[in-house]
Amino acid sequence: MAEFEPQIIAFTCNWCTYAAADLAGTSRIHYPANVRIVRVMCSGMVNPMYVFKAFESGADGVIVAGCNYTDCHYIDGPVKCDAMFARLKKMVHVLGLEEERLRREMISTSEGVIFARVVEEMVEQLKKLGPSPFKIKMETLA
Amino acid sequence: MEQARIGVFVCHCGVNIGAYVDVPQVVEYVKGLPNVVHAERNLFTCSEEGISAIKKAIPEYSLNRVIVASCTPRTHERLFRAACEEAGLNKYLFEFVNIRDQCSWVHMREPGKATEKAKELIKMGVAKARLLQPLEEIEIPVIPSCLVMGGGVVGISAALNLAEQGFEVHLVEKEGELGGTLLDIYKLFPTNEQASKLIGALIQKVKDHSKIKTHLSTKVKDASGFIGNFDATLDEDGKESKLKVGTIIVATGAEELKPLGQYGYGKFPNVITQLELEQRMKKEGFDGQNVVMINCVGARVPERTYCSRFCCMTAVKNATLIKESNPTSKVWLLHRDLMAYGVEFENYYRKSMEQGVRFIRYELEKLPRVIGNGKAEKVKVWHQLRGREVELSVDIVVLTTPLIPRADNEEISKMLKVPLSEQGFFLEAHLKLMPVEFATDGIYLCGSARWPTDIAEGVSQAYAAAAKAAIPMRRGYVKPEAITALVDEDKCSGCGTCEPVCPFKAIELQARDGKKVSHISEAVCKGCGTCGAACPAGAIIMNHFRDVEILAQIEALFSKSN
Numbered sequence: 222m223a224e225f226e227p228q229i230i231a232f233t234c235n236w237c238t239y240a241a242a243d244l245a246g247t248s249r250i251h252y253p254a255n256v257r258i259v260r261v262m263c264s265g266m267v268n269p270m271y272v273f274k275a276f277e278s279g280a281d282g283v284i285v286a287g288c289n290y291t292d293c294h295y296i297d298g299p300v301k302c303d304a305m306f307a308r309l310k311k312m313v314h315v316l317g318l319e320e321e322r323l324r325r326e327m328i329s330t331s332e333g334v335i336f337a338r339v340v341e342e343m344v345e346q347l348k349k350l351g352p353s354p355f356k357i358k359m360e361t362l363a
Numbered sequence: 364m365e366q367a368r369i370g371v372f373v374c375h376c377g378v379n380i381g382a383y384v385d386v387p388q389v390v391e392y393v394k395g396l397p398n399v400v401h402a403e404r405n406l407f408t409c410s411e412e413g414i415s416a417i418k419k420a421i422p423e424y425s426l427n428r429v430i431v432a433s434c435t436p437r438t439h440e441r442l443f444r445a446a447c448e449e450a451g452l453n454k455y456l457f458e459f460v461n462i463r464d465q466c467s468w469v470h471m472r473e474p475g476k477a478t479e480k481a482k483e484l485i486k487m488g489v490a491k492a493r494l495l496q497p498l499e500e501i502e503i504p505v506i507p508s509c510l511v512m513g514g515g516v517v518g519i520s521a522a523l524n525l526a527e528q529g530f531e532v533h534l535v536e537k538e539g540e541l542g543g544t545l546l547d548i549y550k551l552f553p554t555n556e557q558a559s560k561l562i563g564a565l566i567q568k569v570k571d572h573s574k575i576k577t578h579l580s581t582k583v584k585d586a587s588g589f590i591g592n593f594d595a596t597l598d599e600d601g602k603e604s605k606l607k608v609g610t611i612i613v614a615t616g617a618e619e620l621k622p623l624g625q626y627g628y629g630k631f632p633n634v635i636t637q638l639e640l641e642q643r644m645k646k647e648g649f650d651g652q653n654v655v656m657i658n659c660v661g662a663r664v665p666e667r668t669y670c671s672r673f674c675c676m677t678a679v680k681n682a683t684l685i686k687e688s689n690p691t692s693k694v695w696l697l698h699r700d701l702m703a704y705g706v707e708f709e710n711y712y713r714k715s716m717e718q719g720v721r722f723i724r725y726e727l728e729k730l731p732r733v734i735g736n737g738k739a740e741k742v743k744v745w746h747q748l749r750g751r752e753v754e755l756s757v758d759i760v761v762l763t764t765p766l767i768p769r770a771d772n773e774e775i776s777k778m779l780k781v782p783l784s785e786q787g788f789f790l791e792a793h794l795k796l797m798p799v800e801f802a803t804d805g806i807y808l809c810g811s812a813r814w815p816t817d818i819a820e821g822v823s824q825a826y827a828a829a830a831k832a833a834i835p836m837r838r839g840y841v842k843p844e845a846i847t848a849l850v851d852e853d854k855c856s857g858c859g860t861c862e863p864v865c866p867f868k869a870i871e872l873q874a875r876d877g878k879k880v881s882h883i884s885e886a887v888c889k890g891c892g893t894c895g896a897a898c899p900a901g902a903i904i905m906n907h908f909r910d911v912e913i914l915a916q917i918e919a920l921f922s923k924s925n
Contacts, residue, residue: 228920228921230917230920239437240437242464242465243435243437243461243464243465245464245469246435246463246464246465246468246469247464247468249468249469249471250469251469251470251471251472252469252470254466254469254470254473254476254477254479254480257480257483257484257487257920258461258465259487259913259916259917260436261892261908261913262846262890262891262892262905262908263891263892263893265891265892265893265896266891266892266893266895266896266905266908267896268895268896268910268913269896270910270914271910271913271914271917274914274917274918275917278917278918278920278921278922279921280917280921291782291785294802294889294891295866295867295889295891295893296780296866296867297866298866298891298893301864301893301896301897305896337469
């Protein structure tokens, strides 16, 4: 059997983390091809519903990433993202998903290396964890 | 809604994408995606050839959505949107898919996986593009009037520049007279002209100018609104008045650090700062016989790492002036490094040595010491060249300290919603490309409010800020991005959750047919979408990033079918 390749969705803010991913590209920093970026304007606009949809649809991991507290284009987006994320963490637990499947990051424009490292780390963790139990349940229902 | 007819343009980007992603294979795959009626590949979609291919395909295939799969929207979205617009397609019906920065460049070693990822990313883009809606940008008139905060040499220069161009200017100064720090300064480097002459002439020009309204002893108490239409509340000694302006320039300057507790400052009456020396020279002249100046006091130290730039020259100037007026005096200048950049300053520095000013370099590890009893009597400093400590008798010690951010910067930053740097100075939108603009449209900055500057630099920045502020005022209107949030009034229960969430105060509850509903000002909204995430009723729609669009992207990625 082929090695399990986790599927990760990353919601990244337009201003910082999306730019960091661009920088990883311009700097040719290699990272595993398991992540798909969904661009949003601000990490504070990531509706918990998006994260649920991702897990429900079959994501093995979700990253929510945006600016640091000090460089938000919208003043305090990260604070709102934090509040949303704290609630999400609890809900993910209720769904029976491991904590490591949901990651909150603040990655600024200049941190292409960090973006690549976060993806690498998460892929490694998820490979250990195996496919999302939620995905397995959904598949048996289908 | 009409059926989506999507055209997809997959870019080779020369070898940047083409060498790692199997572009022909991707194009074949894309042709099979729902609603895609045309797909092609281009060597460079951003080239003239690529752009004309887009413009040609739109009418030819009756495209009502366009996707370019290439690099990043951060550099190329504007170009492709413009191409769509020229072909008669609303620019918000364009969607960008990044298969270079996010794919070929980071998965070079895994071309197979890169190709699969490119397909999936485009599939997600197609799912979103199907749902995109055309958006109209509103045109907002700009009031041809500028509020300049700060009546020092920099604020005055900006005000005069704009007034000369014919714009109305409100010049607000918190002190009782115009002139700022220059009022306390004796002579200016490198010309040694009287500061009062220079600033006096400028103040007179302001007074004579019919377009400038000066508000003295006044603070800007509140400001709201957006580019073109700011509402400001002025507080003149407790008396409030309202203003409407199109643009705002922050030229509030900075203040000299008073180094309490360092080198006997605050303890010995004959230890003063450079600014205090200037004041004394200006008022009563100066008659010190033995003078020691110490540079970089409180600057370029761990707790305040920055260099204040102009203070080296201030010290050199004052040291020279003392020698000139009293050639028998002994003037020592203790410094760490000496910034005498450019032709003028280097010559000025050489002249001061010829005049007999003595320079001693000290190190942060071996700071000079001021010794005295009731007043400073001696300065001891390690002399690097002699390899021993030397002792200098003093009548007066002058400490050269940096400019520091003004205490009210934080208040102003919150009021205008513009950022401060780590040090507490105002922070420009981009150090190199937008040096006198804030990220907030319509608000500009210049002079030492941004960073310590000398007069020449400050005035250049003032002219730059004035030129930038003149652009929207001259054009007469602004067109903000249409990526803003919108309230579905039928769904809105008027709970008000969204109102405090908005960082730009764009949301207010308004009465509608007997109930309260949330209303978002399109012109004020910056499109962060956080109100949408907070709305418990799902009544807020974030244009161009609607929930349905994002959910469709997610669904598409995992769906087994095309």
